Amino acid sequence: MDTTAPRGLATKDIVYIALFAALTAALGLMPPIHFAGAALPPISAQSLGVMLAGAVLGSKRGGLALLLFIALVAVGLPLLSGGRGGFGVLIGTSGGFLLAWPLCAYIIGYLMEKDTAASPIKTGLYVAFGGIVVMYAAGIPWMAFIGKLGLPKSLTIMVAYVPGDLVKVGLATVIARGLRRAYPNL
Amino acid sequence: MLDLYTPGSSFLHRLPPAPKMLAMMLGATLLFINQSLPVTIAATLVIFALYPVAQLTLKQAFAQIRPLLIIFVLFFVVQWYFSGLELAAYVVLRLAALILLASLVTLTTRSSDMIDTMTHGLSYLKPIGVNPEKVSLAISLALRFIPVLAQITREVREAQKTRGLERSVIAVAMPMAIRAIKMADDISDAIDSRGYRS
Numbered sequence A: 001m002d003t004t005a006p007r008g009l010a011t012k013d014i015v016y017i018a019l020f021a022a023l024t025a026a027l028g029l030m031p032p033i034h035f036a037g038a039a040l041p042p043i044s045a046q047s048l049g050v051m052l053a054g055a056v057l058g059s060k061r062g063g064l065a066l067l068l069f070i071a072l073v074a075v076g077l078p079l080l081s082g083g084r085g086g087f088g089v090l091i092g093t094s095g096g097f098l099l100a101w102p103l104c105a106y107i108i109g110y111l112m113e114k115d116t117a118a119s120p121i122k123t124g125l126y127v128a129f130g131g132i133v134v135m136y137a138a139g140i141p142w143m144a145f146i147g148k149l150g151l152p153k154s155l156t157i158m159v160a161y162v163p164g165d166l167v168k169v170g171l172a173t174v175i176a177r178g179l180r181r182a183y184p185n186l
Numbered sequence B: 001m002l003d004l005y006t007p008g009s010s011f012l013h014r015l016p017p018a019p020k021m022l023a024m025m026l027g028a029t030l031l032f033i034n035q036s037l038p039v040t041i042a043a044t045l046v047i048f049a050l051y052p053v054a055q056l057t058l059k060q061a062f063a064q065i066r067p068l069l070i071i072f073v074l075f076f077v078v079q080w081y082f083s084g085l086e087l088a089a090y091v092v093l094r095l096a097a098l099i100l101l102a103s104l105v106t107l108t109t110r111s112s113d114m115i116d117t118m119t120h121g122l123s124y125l126k127p128i129g130v131n132p133e134k135v136s137l138a139i140s141l142a143l144r145f146i147p148v149l150a151q152i153t154r155e156v157r158e159a160q161k162t163r164g165l166e167r168s169v170i171a172v173a174m175p176m177a178i179r180a181i182k183m184a185d186d187i188s189d190a191i192d193s194r195g196y197r198s
Helices: A011-027 A046-057 A059-074 A095-114 A120-146 A151-159 A162-182 B017-033 B037-053 B058-083 B085-108 B111-128 B132-161 B169-193
Strands: none
Touching (some): A011 A046, A011 A059, A046 A059, B037 B085, B132 B169
């Protein structure tokens, strides 16, 4: 019996949290997509898991799903795309992006909860805010700090990833809306 | 479940996860505080030397840095151009040392041992509403779901192939997501019907 938490998680919530942590890991098994030839860096599908967790599960469960995922990476499971894992990746150059994932999912979920009848465009904007703006706001300063690069240079490096992330925002929006329609009380 | 652990019997393998993780965090912090290139070079060499001590090969050490090689070169060139050779060397070496140090912990500690340490540590958070048993349940479920999701994806892709839709991302992702949620609902019903109290 859980008497400590004000509103504890039901079994269903725990299973959903595990499911979306696993989904993020499974998306890392997909080979990176080269959608613009050699012009842009290949995108990994993994941050799609972040967007979906937030948009489908909401703030608390979405954030916890990604927290679980990051914890599994930290203990050394090779769950990041390319079979990477361990503390080394989390404190490396892209560590800021990864550590921000729980927050990104939480914020997407929070925005969706505030506006339950959001139009497709608005849903897309919420997903883009959490999945791109918040993620980059954490990841770019981290990269600048670790590499002593300064913000403008780090920003320039990251611009190449924006088109790929926009594709993922579109996908996450369509899938999340479809799931919400199929399961109105997730 | 495969993890990045390399079996061995060295001192580092035998050290419990908690002090090992604390030592790593302390080491990483010191690497950040330190601003001198000679100290960074010395630290990198010491960390390299720890690999043979932990019965790991230098080849394994290089394998830890290889995925980041392109970023290292990029950082090095940018720093060299804008701030000089010394800062470029300092930044890239510090990064290499950090990653080698963290990987040393990952390579010498079983994931299952680290999960045990983590869930044990979580029991101290009980007063703020963390339930370690629920965390353990979530961890085991997540590890089990990864291969299941890969299997569902294969099945959906095959089904859509017969309709000529296997290259459409939405036509594969949508049924896959719905099947995954249905599976999660069935599993949570099964857990509850077996008397798991949450």
